[in-house]
Amino acid sequence: MTASLDSPLPRGDPRPAWAGRHGTALGSVRSTVRSRSPFATSIKESRMRARTKLLLAAVPASIILCAATESPTPQTECPVATRVAQPHLRLDSLGLVPDSGDEVLAPDSPFAVPDEFVVEFHSNESAALRATHPHGADLLAGPTGVDAIDGFGMRAGVLSLRPLHPSADPLRDQLLGRPDVSGWYIARIDPSVTPLATAISAALADPGVKQAEPIGLHPVYAVPNDGNYPSQWFLNQSSDKDIDAPEAWDVENGSPSIIVAVLDTGVRYYHKDLGGVNASSSNTTAADGNMWRNMAEVNGSAGVDDDSNGYVDDWIGWDFVSSAIASCWSGEDCSTADNDPRDFNGHGTHCSGIVSAMNNNGYAVASAGGGFGTGSNTASGDGVEVMACKIGHSASYFGQEVGYVSMAYAASALTYAANKGAKVASCSWGSSNSGGLASALDYFIASGGLVFKAAGNSNNQTADYMCGRSDVYSVAATSQTDTKASFSSYGTWVDISAPGVSILSTWHNHAASSSDYVAYMDGTSMATPLVASCAAVVWSKNPSWTRTQVWDAVRLNTDPIDALNPSYVGKLGSGRVNLHKALGGGGPPPPSGPKYLLSLSGSPSLPGIGTVPPEDIVQYDAGTATWSTYFDGSDVGLSGKTIAGFTRQADGSLLFAFTASSTTIAGLNGGPNGTTITYNDVVHFVPTSFGANTAGTWYFLFDGSDVGLDTSSEAIDAVCLTSAGYLAISTTGSPSVSGLSGLADEDLIFFVASSLGSTTAGTWNWYFDGSDVGLSSTSNEDVDAAFVDSTGAIWLSTLGAFSVTGVSGDGTDVVKFTPTSTGSTTAGSFSMLLDGSAIGVPSGGNVTGVALLP
Known part of the structure; x- marks a missing residue:
């Protein structure tokens, strides 16, 4: 049974919903919790680390009524109302438990929510729960059909569950370098039947539970013509x-x-x-x-x-x-x-x-x-x-x-x-x-x-x-x-x-x-x-x-x-x-300009660093106009290989595609063919260091052959992440994937994954139609590198010479496309972002990948 967030479950029936109509009686539930949780009175506070300190409520010194009229006349005549009765608070009895000198929120603290706690299930349990109850289904108030979850509910005396993060998407968040929060749920109990400390003890002892925490509650702290602007001293x-x-x-x-x-x-x-x-x-x-x-x-x-x-x-x-x-x-x-x-x-x-x-x-x-x-x-x-x-x-x-x-x-x-x-x-x-x-x-x-x-x-x-x-x-x-x-x-x-x-x-x-x-x-x-x-x-x-x-x-x-x-x-x-x-006025200048990451074909020679092999990524600092090596591919098994595309995730890890029909990467984990990949695949590099001594671990991420990319014309030559966090690619030719038609090498398509890794599954969607905005299907205007910045603008580089409204260039350049719409009907405007010749990239040093370094 499910209910929406708009309709919380009634609190009248204290029986754990997982018991069903013929479930365990209340006394039995409590007995079960005690017998299976020998440390019920000794909560693992160190796993909660709920350090807390109450802050004072902000105080309204006085309030002023703004005139009811919607006239633009300055409202200086607003009368002063009486002081609001919400004084500063200094609350001393916090119910804190000492833990190695730290402050830990005890489950029986008066500043813990008494009838709810949060629980994070291990990935297998949370995946099974999402499969049977989509994350948008807000309240689970009956048997879930997932034995581990139902067993947890019985042992902890849980009446209902609801997701803490209904919009969580573990695959999308993995691509964005964000933590997986899909396993977190809010569990509701009846504290008169199962005290909070007992329920959390049972949760922490459950093999399907990764962690459980009480929920702390805390007080809040508390030259235009706008009528009261003269009273706002903090502005001026x-x-x-x-x-x-x-x-x-x-x-x-x-x-x-x-x-x-x-x-x-x-x-x-x-x-x-x-x-x-x-x-x-x-x-x-x-x-x-x-x-x-x-x-x-x-x-x-x-x-x-x-x-x-x-x-x-x-x-x-x-x-x-x-x-x-x-x-x-x-x-x-x-x-x-x-x-x-x-x-x-x-x-x-x-x-x-x-x-x-x-x-x-x-x-x-x-x-x-x-x-x-x-x-x-x-x-x-x-x-x-x-x-x-x-x-x-x-x-x-x-x-x-x-x-x-x-x-x-x-x-x-x-x-x-x-x-x-x-x-x-x-x-x-x-x-x-x-x-x-x-x-x-x-x-x-x-x-x-x-x-x-x-x-x-x-x-x-x-x-x-x-x-x-x-x-x-x-x-x-x-x-x-x-x-x-x-x-x-x-x-x-x-x-x-x-x-x-x-x-x-x-x-x-x-x-x-x-x-x-x-x-x-x-x-x-x-x-x-x-x-x-x-x-x-x-x-x-x-x-x-x-x-x-x-x-x-x-x-x-x-x-x-x-x-x-x-x-x-x-x-x-x-x-x-x-x-x-x-904003840069009246003091030292703001931080230096942006730092761009680029991979280049043709082994060009760049100012200050010399020859750049096709397996490397270099950094261009626009503030100082200098080049440096960011990623040395030879340090991590890529000598002699050519990057077809890459992108940087928020956590600093990198996604790569390579040009060869067969590429072996020593130490690659999780690949369907051992350490060998094709030009239709994407791999994930998790670094421990960058620069002249690059180090890290390789993981297999995306098998293109599982989802319709299995020919040479479908070889990946650009990799990026959309604003919503989905993997987007361009290919060397006209790909044929399920659900889309009319694709060409100047387009970007994005992938909504239901699974990643050696068994990849999901659906394709159109992200950028190059023909709508002046890019043709000639080999020169093939999209060869792509990146989506924080504003949603799409950075592009092409295989060769290109010309679109407002800007023209070649494969050494990066242009910025500011969209008014994306998808199968793409619209927007172009501007030059990086002029390769102006920053020292010689002819033939085509950009194969681009990203922004924070």
């Missing part, structure tokens, strides 16, 4: 202790192509400074402005998962809250995960406005990345887009309203955001290594995204789980004088600081929900989305940059504040963020 003030927003806006003010996922209590997407003048609380699809919209669903059919991501009608994001994670505040939506991520608490709306409230629209407030409008409030915006990911809600804590978030909901939101194109995640809440959060962070970062995390409001040096990670960037808060905010946490683990005192932004006031408000709030909650917004603006100016380049531009171009904070030297990160400097 006379003392210049601000982010220099007006100067930055002269350079860049944000692009809708860059998406910031705000993981929080939801977003008032119908606030007219976020969703535009037509935004409506009663019509989710009416919102636009600077809100991210899933156009595949907006333009699709209601009730249908048009983009097949496991979430139906996710027009404007998703509400991941499927059940209350703490006592639900009256009026809040805590019971149903659905496609309406509206905010009740207000915290998420405030953070979203800091990211991208619409600029120069005559309404409410401004933001670092809000674009620059026409002077009046309009339906659509031109700033960075806010993706609404509701992962928490208002709850009652000793009678006071507090915003809480769930680590499991955060984990689901991170993979959702990565798969829908978010570049930046803003996280203004406390964290613990629980609920599957670690693997979800790995997934988002491997997708090329930046994660910014509030340092906390405890005025101490304790880092929570996320702040302790080197690949998540922690943000401390500063005041109007560039001194540390009195409440801000600090430490050598802090990466950067940003204004976080008296920050004015959009607000949802649930006591008067029909009106738009703005509010002043304090907290590292406010500093975090400000840095996230600055990073998004830098990315807007440099859309081809990698996460590392963007972060370096932000991190290395701050205003120094150590001298103003002598007690915190080295503990407030690299300084206070300065957007203008990060």
Whole structure:
């Protein structure tokens, strides 16, 4: 039996669903758990590593009503409302268990969700479960037909399962170099029958379970004509202790192509400074402005998962809250995960406005990345887009309203955001290594995204789980004088600081929900989305940059504040963020230009490195105009072989095809013919080192003969990954594969795999039709190298001389195709990306593969 995310199972029947109608009685289940789990009272905390530290809730100092009129008149007359009763919290009794000096979230902690935990099954079990219950099927509430899973359910007293990451695709993620998160599920129990600690003990003892974790719940931290812009000191003030927003806006003010996922209590997407003048609380699809919209669903059919991501009608994001994670505040939506991520608490709306409230629209407030409008409030915006990911809600804590978030909901939101194109995640809440959060962070970062995390409001040096990670960037808060905010946490683990005192932004006031408000709030909650917004603006100016380049531009171009904070030297990160400097103004230049990876035929001689064999990959640094060897094929068994195509995955590993009809690679693992491959195959190289001493391991990835590529004209001569992570190829001639016709050597087709390796299976789809955009079927215009960058642009090189609208060249060049549509009806425009002759590639040194190095 299955149910949708929109319809959580009732909690009335405490009997494990796996028991069926004639299943084990409740007492027997409990007895079974105890008898099969001798360590039930000694949970393996070291496997959970759920270090946690509560951060203070962000505090609204006051809220201001924006006039109900939709007139572009500046709203300076908005009256000040009474202070919101949501004070700072300092919660001491965390239920923490010491573990070698670390802090570990105990399953019986009051800050662990009592009736749910997350479990990761081993690959065999999760594959069997996906085969019988597609990942989009949200709740499993009966026997699954998979013996190992049903046995686990009985032993752990599980009532239902639902996937933590409904859109996970292990084969796609393997190609993208992202971790496989498809084995993670949320298990629901009845704690009055099977206590959480007992259930997790049973799970950890189960042979089909890889790991199990409790789910931590944590509090949230909390010159345009916009009417309240003069009150937004953090954007601009006379003392210049601000982010220099007006100067930055002269350079860049944000692009809708860059998406910031705000993981929080939801977003008032119908606030007219976020969703535009037509935004409506009663019509989710009416919102636009600077809100991210899933156009595949907006333009699709209601009730249908048009983009097949496991979430139906996710027009404007998703509400991941499927059940209350703490006592639900009256009026809040805590019971149903659905496609309406509206905010009740207000915290998420405030953070979203800091990211991208619409600029120069005559309404409410401004933001670092809000674009620059026409002077009046309009339906659509031109700033960075806010993706609404509701992962928490208002709850009652000793009678006071507090915003809480769930680590499991955060984990689901991170993979959702990565798969829908978010570049930046803003996280203004406390964290613990629980609920599957670690693997979800790995997934988002491997997708090329930046994660910014509030340092906390405890005025101490304790880092929570996320702040302790080197690949998540922690943000401390500063005041109007560039001194540390009195409440801000600090430490050598802090990466950067940003204004976080008296920050004015959009607000949802649930006591008067029909009106738009703005509010002043304090907290590292406010500093975090400000840095996230600055990073998004830098990315807007440099859309081809990698996460590392963007972060370096932000991190290395701050205003120094150590001298103003002598007690915190080295503990407030690299300084206070300065957007203008990060964009290249008023300070050191941003990082050097992009670094390109190329393989070349003909053994050309390049400046500085000499002859390049056809089995090597070289690096061209556009910032310094220098060449170097990146991959030495002779070090790993490729002497005398010729690369037909390659691409680089996000994890740094490489995919290759070779030109010969038979190529032997010493040490190749998993091949159907031992260590020998053909020109229809793709292999995977996992490096341990690159450069002059290249080393690593070879694995067989794709058998073209299994899926219709078995002739010389179907030899692979270009390899890349699409934006969605599918393997795409071009061939030397006109391939004939199932489901497609009329293909030629100037085309790219992509493969949706159901299995990879020695037994490859799946379906083919059209990705790029070269004849639609001026490439002919002559041998010269055969696509010989391809790469898809982070913007979706397709880089191409041809076998010989080519001519298309706007650009012409030869096989030593790389052109950039910016599509307006792809597939069997391809459209877009070309521009020159790399002129081979200008960078030292001699005639005959044709490009056979190209990629971008982060």
